[in-house]
Amino acid sequence: MKKRLVVLTGAGISAESGIATFRDADGLWEGHDVMDVASPQGWRKNPKLVLDFYNQRRKNAHTVEPNVAHKTLSELEKDFDVRIITQNVDNLHERAGSTHVTHLHGKLFECRSTLDPSLVYPIDGWELNLGDKCERGSQLRPNIVWFGEPVPMMEVAMEETLQADIFLVVGTSLVVYPAAGLVDFVPEDVPIYVVDPKLPDIRKRPNLHLYDEKASTGMVKVAKLLRDKYL
Known part of the structure; x- marks a missing residue:
């Protein structure tokens, strides 16, 4: 499985x-x-x-077109049950081929x-x-979903997070709530990987891995690491 x-x-x-x-x-x-x-x-x-x-x-x-990071996440579906929760309103994840995408802040199209x-x-x-x-x-x-409005997909995102075996954060500073609070729902024994050139201030915990890189180069490295470690 x-x-x-x-x-x-x-x-x-x-x-x-x-x-x-x-x-x-x-x-x-x-x-x-x-x-x-x-x-x-x-x-x-x-x-x-x-x-x-x-x-x-x-x-x-x-x-615009999906970049290496979008495509790498899509390709990970061959080996993992990938569930994307995005704060972005564009459709680049879907265009890259990802099949499970929850849009927290709505959809541009x-x-x-x-x-x-x-x-x-x-x-x-x-x-x-x-x-x-x-x-x-x-x-x-x-x-x-505009500032000051409820985030209807938040409960779905929380449920996904609670069921994670591995949790990955890509390209977010974790300052926009309630989305940023999702990391607090990751079970303590679940590894968290964070990829961002401006690493967010995240609570220290066991099995926390930080990559001070932009999404594209960081995702290539993390994808290889995940395959090497968990397959």
Whole structure:
């Protein structure tokens, strides 16, 4: 039976493909205050700005490709039961071939009703505009979990984490909660591997392995190590 490898990924893994992050820019995301484009208040204040912002993110996402780190995680499915929990809203894990991906913060290529959150639709292409409505007649918004909103997939992620045989953290600074709290749910006897050029401040524990590297080079090393050690 394959060991269950649970992987928490963050902005750092997608940054290497050319997806912009905002944590490195003093809270500005592509020149915008994060709260203007990623909060319910920002949406109420200027929905057109928010829609345009995510349209540009989608347009950009169409031009990038999964990188070595995404592909390495996908290839690990041959040898492990890989469950990815991602803070990213792009679809690069899926495009790389990963088959079990939980998106904590929503999906860039989906929209949902502002009236009924259960009405979720795929976005073909990259545009979502004012006047685009759900079947009940309300404006569609990006299916993104904004700051201040609950994280509906968190319970699924916690359950996955509790069942991990190996836990891997790639490309995240572990500062965005509640996602960052997942490491506290990893059973004490389960090894944790962390890959990030800015290693997060993580509680010291037995079997903690830290790799001060970017996602692509770090993942190649960790994948080899995991195969050598656990197969």
